[in-house]
Amino acid sequence: MLRLLSTAALASTALLSVPRSASADSCTPARVMVVLDKSSSMQTGMIAGQTKWSIAVGGLGQLLDTYQAKAEFGLMTYPQPNQCGPGALDVTPALNNKTAIMGELTTPPPTSGNYTPMAQTLDAAADLSALQTAAGPRHLVLITDGWQYCVPYDPNTRYDGTAAVERLKAAGVTTWIVGFGAEVDATALNRMAVAATTTRPNCNPNGTDPAAADNCYFQVDNQQELMAALTQIAGSVSAETCDGLDNDCDGKVDEDLTRACSNACGSGEEKCQAGVWTGCDAPQPQAETCDGDDNDCDGLTDEADNMCGEDEVCSSGECVPSGLTGDKAGCSCDTGATSPSAFAPFALLGLLLLRRRRR
Numbered sequence: 001m002l003r004l005l006s007t008a009a010l011a012s013t014a015l016l017s018v019p020r021s022a023s024a025d026s027c028t029p030a031r032v033m034v035v036l037d038k039s040s041s042m043q044t045g046m047i048a049g050q051t052k053w054s055i056a057v058g059g060l061g062q063l064l065d066t067y068q069a070k071a072e073f074g075l076m077t078y079p080q081p082n083q084c085g086p087g088a089l090d091v092t093p094a095l096n097n098k099t100a101i102m103g104e105l106t107t108p109p110p111t112s113g114n115y116t117p118m119a120q121t122l123d124a125a126a127d128l129s130a131l132q133t134a135a136g137p138r139h140l141v142l143i144t145d146g147w148q149y150c151v152p153y154d155p156n157t158r159y160d161g162t163a164a165v166e167r168l169k170a171a172g173v174t175t176w177i178v179g180f181g182a183e184v185d186a187t188a189l190n191r192m193a194v195a196a197t198t199t200r201p202n203c204n205p206n207g208t209d210p211a212a213a214d215n216c217y218f219q220v221d222n223q224q225e226l227m228a229a230l231t232q233i234a235g236s237v238s239a240e241t242c243d244g245l246d247n248d249c250d251g252k253v254d255e256d257l258t259r260a261c262s263n264a265c266g267s268g269e270e271k272c273q274a275g276v277w278t279g280c281d282a283p284q285p286q287a288e289t290c291d292g293d294d295n296d297c298d299g300l301t302d303e304a305d306n307m308c309g310e311d312e313v314c315s316s317g318e319c320v321p322s323g324l325t326g327d328k329a330g331c332s333c334d335t336g337a338t339s340p341s342a343f344a345p346f347a348l349l350g351l352l353l354l355r356r357r358r359r
Contacts (some may be wrong), residue, residue: 004317027248028245029070029238029249030247032093032140032237033139033141034073034075034143035077035087035143036056036075036143037144038077038078039079039116039145040114041146042109044100045145045183047223052181056180057105057142057222059230060101061102064097064098065098066231067235069081070238070249071238072093072136073093073094073098074090075090075101077090078116078120078121079114079117082114083114083172084117084120084150086120086123087120087121088335091104095249115149115151116148116150118142118148119148119160122140122175125173136247138173141175142177144178144179147184147185148161150221161189164194166195169196174197176218176237178218178226178229180226181221182211184210184226186207186208186219187208189215190204190216192217193215228279238246240254240256241254242275253274254272254275258270262282263280264285264298266283268282288302288303288304290308292317310315
């Protein structure tokens with residue numbers, strides 16, 4: 001009986017000592033703060049018969065339908081309470097937050113009196129504990145339809161948004177810039193995207209035209225383009241990464257993650273396993289053999305010793321007798337025949353004897 005109890009105790013101890021592998025019992029999602037422009041121009045500006053505000057709200061609703069279970073979304077709007085007051089937190093980031101966020105967006109902005117304090121709002125966001133304490137990656141998505149603008153307008157504040165983005169980056173928050181409509185300040189938004197290092201591929205950081213195809217920020221001019229931009233951003237921030245965690249909260253860890261790899265012999269692919277990239281399937285160096293190839297991938301061909309048998313050498317990718325190299329290696333002549341050069345001394349002797357007889 002004592003032996004059975006001891007065995008059971010050992011088994012229990014062993015189970016307790018087994019380390020838990022990465023699991024999906026809990027997830028570590030990205031935290032995303034949506035900072036939405038609630039200036040008066042969002043209500044007075046129209047696109048295809050709809051206000052910019054209604055298009056933006058509808059786009060956010062569609063986005064949350066897809067991604068609210070994959071990332072923690074929160075909401076800030078600006079200005080608050082009006083004119084040029086810095087934006088403030090409307091909804092604390094959390095998973096499955098669509099109802100709370102959409103509830104805060106039911107009231108549109110006034111048709112006048114609300115300006116565009118972008119930089120002040122980004123500075124306020126950097127101070128939010130909700131963006132300072134997240135366990136997962138932290139992101140901010142700015143959606144704006146205008147310039148950095150307050151009344152009276154101060155042109156010296158035009159690029160204050162760049163400094164604000166840099167402060168967010170220093171605090172570990174990645175900022176994404178979405179310009180909505182043709183009245184945005186493309187020059188300032190391009191600079192902000194560059195500072196955030198969230199530029200679009202092959203963009204022009206010095207661009208000044210909202211209509212240009214190579215702006216560094218996401219320029220959107222209708223509902224379809226807004227949805228495409230938001231979907232691309234949300235897909236990036238909620239994507240599974242190789243860290244041993246369930247980043248996208250789908251109940252799986254590090255699933256289907258691959259990346260390119262290479263070595264001196266060529267290119268291949270490796271997979272993520274338990275938070276570590278491993279198993280590169282690029283060709284591996286092999287022992288050098290006499291075949292005309294660089295088997296060990298050191299930049300040299302057939303350079304190793306002892307690749308051939310005794311009294312053989314490697315020549316032009318083949319093992320040949322040590323005295324038969326170069327042009328001789330390819331000779332197809334009858335090696336049993338006497339070489340003509342072997343008769344040269346006898347021919348010379350015969351010629352001398354013939355001359356003596358004639359004398």
